[in-house]
Amino acid sequence: MTAPWPFAQWGLDIMRPFPTAARQLKFLVVGSDYFTKWVEAEALATIIEKNVRSFVWRCIICRTTARTPTRKTPFQLTYGGEAVIPAEVGLTSYRVHNHDENKNDEAMRLQLDLVDEIRVAAEQRLARYQDRMAKHYNSRVRYRDFQVRDLVLRKRKGTYHLETLEGQKLPHPWNTEHLRKYYQ
Known part of the structure; x- marks a missing residue:
C-alpha cells in the first residue's frame, strides 16, 4: 500500500493475546x-480506548510536534519534511487541497537533500x-566542602563513604547534596 505524503494513510493494528509478560502485558x-513505512509498537495489558488513544498521541501524533530544544519535529529530523497529521487529511487544508504528485516528488527530493543541514x-x-x-541548574547548586573528620548529618543516600566517630564504616555511600556539616 502506498500514500502520496507522510501520514496521508496509516494503519493501526491490535495483535492479541501473547503470553503474559511483566506488568501483565499481553x-x-x-x-x-x-508512505515512510515507519512503524511504532507498544505492549499493553488491556485493549481499552484510553490505552489506544494514549498510544496514538504519544507515539504517532507527538512525532509531529516541534520540540523546544531543536524547534523541529522528530519526524522532520528523520525524514526531512513535515508530516501531514491524520486530522489534517480529513479536513480541507492548503497542503491537502493543493497536492500535486509531481511537485510533491520534487519537493521530497529537495527536502532529503537538506535533511543533513536541518539536523x-x-x-x-x-x-x-x-x-x-x-x-x-548550576546557578542553584551550593558548593559544600567537607574535610576528613568533619561531623555531618545525613539526610538520604548518595555518594560519600562515611564512618562513625569510632571508625566503623557506614554501609551505604552518601551524596553531598544530602549532607550538612554538624557543629558540636
Missing part, C-alpha cells in the same frame, strides 16, 4: 505509516539549549 498495538542546525540549537539548562 497485547500489542502497532501503528504504521504507509546540524537542530544539533546546534540543542547544544545551546543544554548549555542554558546546565547554567540555570
Whole structure:
C-alpha cells in the first residue's frame, strides 16, 4: 500500500493475546505509516480506548510536534519534511487541497537533500539549549566542602563513604547534596 505524503494513510493494528509478560502485558498495538513505512509498537495489558488513544498521541501524533530544544519535529529530523497529521487529511487544508504528485516528488527530493543541514542546525540549537539548562541548574547548586573528620548529618543516600566517630564504616555511600556539616 502506498500514500502520496507522510501520514496521508496509516494503519493501526491490535495483535492479541501473547503470553503474559511483566506488568501483565499481553497485547500489542502497532501503528504504521504507509508512505515512510515507519512503524511504532507498544505492549499493553488491556485493549481499552484510553490505552489506544494514549498510544496514538504519544507515539504517532507527538512525532509531529516541534520540540523546544531543536524547534523541529522528530519526524522532520528523520525524514526531512513535515508530516501531514491524520486530522489534517480529513479536513480541507492548503497542503491537502493543493497536492500535486509531481511537485510533491520534487519537493521530497529537495527536502532529503537538506535533511543533513536541518539536523546540524537542530544539533546546534540543542547544544545551546543544554548549555542554558546546565547554567540555570548550576546557578542553584551550593558548593559544600567537607574535610576528613568533619561531623555531618545525613539526610538520604548518595555518594560519600562515611564512618562513625569510632571508625566503623557506614554501609551505604552518601551524596553531598544530602549532607550538612554538624557543629558540636
